[in-house]
Each structure stands twice: as structure tokens, then as C-alpha cells.
Amino acid sequence: MHDARSALNVTLDALAQYAENLNRQPQDLFDLPALRRVTGDSEEMIQAMLNREEVNEGDLRQRFVRRFEAALELRLSPDTGATYSLAVIAASYGQSKESLRKLLVGTGLPAAHAQAGLEAFFGVDPGYLLSPSLPALDRALQPLLRQLSDEVIRASGARMSYRGFEDEDRLEGFSQLPPTDQDALRRMVAGLLVTKKTEPTQ
Incomplete structure (x- = not known):
């Protein structure tokens, strides 16, 4: 459960950073009814997990x-x-x-x-009925994470020299990358944003 909590925290940290860079409020990112539909947990449970609070899942x-x-x-x-x-x-x-x-x-x-x-x-994902709530919510947040990271990449005017793409190629090439590579690039961008935020000013 500790690993599941840590994984969810990483996702929540990335979402908060993306929201800040897009001038949005983190609490406005989450569609609780939609998350309930995907996870099967109550909106109250989901809100508590988003607040990084402990929840009682029952047996x-x-x-x-x-x-x-x-x-x-x-x-x-x-x-x-x-x-x-x-x-x-x-x-x-x-x-x-x-x-x-x-x-x-x-x-x-x-x-x-x-x-x-x-x-x-x-028509739900395998494991829906019995999966623990923390990893279920983490999986449900991944589409939002991808959406916001794509917006941040576009807003920053990022350029890529990646797996055969030349420096002058803009994000037209991004959609051609395999999904695992897209996710890796998103995580890299999130890390760079956090690093930039914490760098001391001159």
C-alpha cells in the first residue's frame, strides 16, 4: 500500500505542477463524477484520496x-x-x-x-471490482495527466530531437512516438519544470 500511495503522490505532484504552469487551480482539475464512474468508489472517498488522506476501503x-x-x-x-x-x-x-x-x-x-x-x-477495466482504491484512482488520473502534460509541452513551445526527429521538428512528431515514449517525455518535462521552479534566482 505504501508503494500505491507513493505512486499516487507522484501523479498528484505532477498534476499540481502542470496546473501551476497552466495558471489553473489544482482543485479545479478533477471531475469527481467521472472519476467515480471509472473507479467505482464514492466521490467522498475520491476527494479524500486527492487530499492525500487515509480512507477506509472495507474488506x-x-x-x-x-x-x-x-x-x-x-x-x-x-x-x-x-x-x-x-x-x-x-x-x-x-x-x-x-x-x-x-x-x-x-x-x-x-x-x-x-x-x-x-x-x-x-465494459470496465479488468480488476475494477476488486482493485485497491489508491492504484485504481492513480490509473483513472492518467488520462488527465497526459492531457495536461501535452498542454504544457505545447504551451512551452518545446522542440524535440528524439529518435530521428530533427531539432526543427515541433510537436507534430510527438503523436508519432510510441505511447511508452510519450509518457517518458511527459515525465521528463514535469521533472524539468520542477527543477526550473526550485533553481535559485541569480
């Missing part, structure tokens, strides 16, 4: 029920606009609604195939 059974109920509430049927019935959900991965109902009253945890079936039905 695995409580986490499963919380995440399932969030998916049921937030991911409605596109045909009817209503919540899915337990029978329809359970049938999608070959189980009965009674077996699903037992899970929802906290009598056990889903088997691997049931968890995968539920996550596939709701």
Missing part, C-alpha cells in the same frame, strides 16, 4: 459490493436507459441471478470467471 467483499453497485447505477442499458436486471447480468456469463444476489449480500467473492464476466458486461 474485499465490501469493495466488491460498492464497485458493483456503482457500475449498476452508472452504466445503464443503452436501449431502455434503466438499470440492468440481475438476471440479465448473470446470464451474460452463464450464471443465475441467485448466485449473483448472494454475492451482493456479502456471502462471498466472485470466482475469476465471474469477475471477468461482470467486468466485461459493464
